Amino acid sequence: MSHGGKNRVIRRALEVIRSFFSTMSMAHRQQVVELTTLEMRELENMFVLLLMGSFTGLPAPPSFISVELMPYLEHELKVVNRRAENSSDALAEMAGFFDVT
Amino acid sequence: MKTIFFTGKGGVGKSTLAATLAWQLSQAGNNVLAVSFDPAHNLGDIFGKRLSHRKKRITDTLYLQEADLDKAAGTYIEENIGILTQIYSYTRAFNLDVYFKVLRHSPGVEEYAAVTTMEQIFREERTFDYIVFDTPPTGLALRILALPNITITWVDRLRRIRRQILEKRYTIHNISGKYIEKGVRLPFEEKEDPVMQRLEILFKRYMNLYKMLKGAENTIAVVFNPDYLSLRESQRIVTGLSDLQLPLRVAFDNKFTPEQQEVACEVEQQLFPGTDHVDVVRVPMHGYAREGAYQMSFDLTKHFVP
Numbered sequence: 001m002s003h004g005g006k007n008r009v010i011r012r013a014l015e016v017i018r019s020f021f022s023t024m025s026m027a028h029r030q031q032v033v034e035l036t037t038l039e040m041r042e043l044e045n046m047f048v049l050l051l052m053g054s055f056t057g058l059p060a061p062p063s064f065i066s067v068e069l070m071p072y073l074e075h076e077l078k079v080v081n082r083r084a085e086n087s088s089d090a091l092a093e094m095a096g097f098f099d100v101t
Numbered sequence: 102m103k104t105i106f107f108t109g110k111g112g113v114g115k116s117t118l119a120a121t122l123a124w125q126l127s128q129a130g131n132n133v134l135a136v137s138f139d140p141a142h143n144l145g146d147i148f149g150k151r152l153s154h155r156k157k158r159i160t161d162t163l164y165l166q167e168a169d170l171d172k173a174a175g176t177y178i179e180e181n182i183g184i185l186t187q188i189y190s191y192t193r194a195f196n197l198d199v200y201f202k203v204l205r206h207s208p209g210v211e212e213y214a215a216v217t218t219m220e221q222i223f224r225e226e227r228t229f230d231y232i233v234f235d236t237p238p239t240g241l242a243l244r245i246l247a248l249p250n251i252t253i254t255w256v257d258r259l260r261r262i263r264r265q266i267l268e269k270r271y272t273i274h275n276i277s278g279k280y281i282e283k284g285v286r287l288p289f290e291e292k293e294d295p296v297m298q299r300l301e302i303l304f305k306r307y308m309n310l311y312k313m314l315k316g317a318e319n320t321i322a323v324v325f326n327p328d329y330l331s332l333r334e335s336q337r338i339v340t341g342l343s344d345l346q347l348p349l350r351v352a353f354d355n356k357f358t359p360e361q362q363e364v365a366c367e368v369e370q371q372l373f374p375g376t377d378h379v380d381v382v383r384v385p386m387h388g389y390a391r392e393g394a395y396q397m398s399f400d401l402t403k404h405f406v407p
Binding site: 029030032033036037039040043044046047050051061062063064065068069072073075 | 177208209210213248251252255256258259262263265266269272273276277287295296299300303
């Protein structure tokens with residue numbers, strides 16, 4: 001094998017190794033992001049539940065706090081709605097979240 | 102600026118004493134604002150003036166105001182309905198937006214209106230030397246005084262959860278650069294998040310109010326009569342105030358006559374057994390409550406002027 005040929009093989013091998021590690025790190029990162037997102041969803045859900053507790057029969061803060069924050073809570077309300085819709089099937093919710101089909 | 106709250110059962114003479122004190126302080130050369138939160142609004146009657154939500158000049162040093170809680174509640178609700186209707190503007194198509202008006206009758210709105218008005222007065226009327234508040238009857242007064250504390254607790258907890266949410270969003274953003282969800286960019290910094298901003302404003306506002314209420318510049322006075330009915334209710338006020346850790350400093354045994362000496366002693370003893378930080382003052386019966394009752398010869402100012 002010529003000298004140049006050897007170099008090409010080494011370079012190729014390095015690329016493979018690099019892409020292996022970068023894929024691994026990407027996978028790890030994605031896992032972390034997914035877990036954090038799940039945690040965040042639950043927090044958002046709790047935040048709105050606490051704030052709007054009177055709708056579900058929980059003790060609620062003074063109603064004016066809810067009223068003052070309501071206009072900004074569109075996203076959180078969507079999260080709560082989705083949680084409520086899927087609450088009877090937590091496994092499906094989880095599977096859906098991790099894109100398991 | 103010093104603030105004085107008059108609390109007590111209905112009919113014991115809160116408004117009369119508040120009016121008298123305001124008058125005497127203003128006659129001594131202080132700038133005084135007297136505000137009535139009592140829906141019965143006796144303050145105007147005592148001075149023989151028609152008062153409104155805006156302060157009215159009586160003399161160069163005395164201003165009077167009647168806080169209109171209905172109106173304040175109305176304004177607050179209108180503002181928020183405005184925001185809600187803007188956001189849920191599609192409800193207009195079905196004429197459903199009128200239903201938001203039902204919020205006006207939700208519990209706690211009156212207290213909220215009172216606290217907001219009080220906070221506004223504290224913030225805006227700093228030029229006065231004294232602000233004298235005539236409070237509504239016991240139950241509502243205690244709820245109003247408790248509200249800042251309750252609100253602070255709630256807002257603080259909500260703030261902590263919100264901060265955690267934002268931290269999570271920040272982490273996600275940092276790792277993957279992905280903070281756009283279904284085309285919506287979610288704020289992840291405290292300064293960008295309108296919910297956090299709103300919570301911060303509420304927290305600051307109520308913290309200031311709470312500090313004012315608890316501070317050395319504030320005095321809460323309880324008014325009672327030398328009889329047993331007023332004793333029971335005054336006991337509830339004293340306990341309520343101590344639960345809220347608010348400074349009760351002066352107690353007025355109002356409408357005192359020498360014949361009631363025995364009852365008065367017993368009532369005072371039961372109300373303040375062995376407390377020395379409350380100044381108990383007997384105010385003699387000074388004729389019937391009527392217009393002009395504020396011009397009483399009994400000097401109240403010495404209990405409030407350092």
